[in-house]
Amino acid sequence: MHDIHPPRTIVLTGDRITGPLHLGHYIGSLRQRLKLQNEAQQYILMADMQGLTDNGATPEKVSSFLFDVAADYLSVGIDPAKSTLCLQSALPALSELTLLYLNLVTVSRLERNPTVKSEIQQKNLSRALPAGFLIYPVSQAADITAFSADIVPVGEDQLPMIEQTNEIVSKINHLTGKNILKPCRAIVGSVGRLPGSDGNGKMSKSLGNTINLSSTADAIQQAVYSMYTDPHHVNISDPGKVEGNVVFTYLDAFCEDKLLVQEMKENYRRGGLGDVKCKAMLNDILQSLLQPIREERQRLINDKAYLLNVIEQGTRQAREVTQRKLNELKSALRLLIID
């Protein structure tokens, strides 16, 4: 009998390991991964090597968060029986593919990558740009192609990465005359980036404006009650602005009763709805969302042996997959493979 199941769609997703995950990750990617793990073969890459590309001189910023991030994943419902968690630095095929691909990508092509350009600016790296950071799109191409990912969930700003990956795919397939690498497709999340609680740009540990999955009830409440709203909305009866008002952005993201949020917005605009009332509601929503996550996370973080086991098992599985792809490419390039 032949296998009548069509091949499962392969998804590669993951995070730079540079801190615990927060509500921005939850809305932007974790929720989607919970869905995807039931529909596809999902690999979640714990990207410590990528974390080091701009933390080369402070590696503890990366290494110290590995178990936190693993606990974050599992506490929101990522199921190691459905999703494969794996550690980037423990997958040598990814480094080997990166070095092979680097010979097919010019320096000027890397310098033109819009994502890298804007990140260099954001991180103020221009004067002392680490070479590892300049080439990280190639490293991502290695990640994506090593897993033969069909789909890569990304933010809008990461689209040039996918483009660069598919350029490498074309070059390699053309060069070897075989379809060794699979082109991938980006799926861009329907939800935009969650702003920080201060309303400034995106949620980011370094800006101190995050609500982590592990935040205490007090910390959540404090973050919500100090959220940026409309500075001109002084009295409850004043008309208020909803756009740029972080409380409403969060309500849009986290309140499931969309009709209620719509009514509140109208009320707020008209005048008559106070910030405190809105914040109390948001606080309730976030507390109910995060309490079970925090409790489960605490349980997990106390069971490091289990977390280690999950990472090890997944990484060994991923190692087989990525090693197979590397060997396929090496064979096509007629490089000698030595067991």
Added chain:
Amino acid sequence: MHDIHPPRTIVLTGDRITGPLHLGHYIGSLRQRLKLQNEAQQYILMADMQGLTDNGATPEKVSSFLFDVAADYLSVGIDPAKSTLCLQSALPALSELTLLYLNLVTVSRLERNPTVKSEIQQKNLSRALPAGFLIYPVSQAADITAFSADIVPVGEDQLPMIEQTNEIVSKINHLTGKNILKPCRAIVGSVGRLPGSDGNGKMSKSLGNTINLSSTADAIQQAVYSMYTDPHHVNISDPGKVEGNVVFTYLDAFCEDKLLVQEMKENYRRGGLGDVKCKAMLNDILQSLLQPIREERQRLINDKAYLLNVIEQGTRQAREVTQRKLNELKSALRLLIID
């Protein structure tokens, strides 16, 4: 009882695998390796990954010469029981170390590397510089440090590479607070570069001016008799120029009777010694040097299974050494090691 032997000096040497080896390699490095293999722990890295850095689009230029180069080594007397032959692309730790080091080296530091700068010019790469080529000094640093080499034999033009390697050594040791990487020392060969038979620059396959270790007796003779001498030395009785005269450069390199060469030079300068006589002598010397090498080489190239075995054994040994160094560094960076 304690081991009373001092640790052996470790030497790393090797060649980009981009063609069969020639007399330039023999004089510049192979002769020295024959000596070093009796005095030190010598690793000979068959650098196919480095060969790809400027042959990314023509990988067959690299892969097709692997057995040729192995046969070249053994035919001149490299002894696999004394020297460890190993294949760069089959040592994943080298790629992993390269990516780790790249985070500690800035792009502008790489762009300032004098060796890379002049090679970019020589190879006419400036318009489409492959990223792999720009970063190859870091890849070399990975090679050298992975083997904990004390000594690296290089040409004068490669000294900036050693400098860059030792910069990385300092950074890593400073960062980890441990002496994980060993600084290395260059030894620059006493013999300068052997010019091509046409007198133009160095011997190079692409210039078609090489005498390979595998060249036939006819090809050697033809190369010698068409060598560039002194174009103004028309009649035997004319005074001739020795400087820039390729025949004399080769006699200096290959004739063991230094006094005889000295006399011939004086005679040539004075007038009275013809080119044909000099060439006949050089031809005799090269024929006697290369005939046994060529025969042994032919025997070896017909025994691919043996060559493969030598490469495999050496590579497995090198894999242990390099993997151990990688794990030491990963531990110091507190990266998780998964077996």
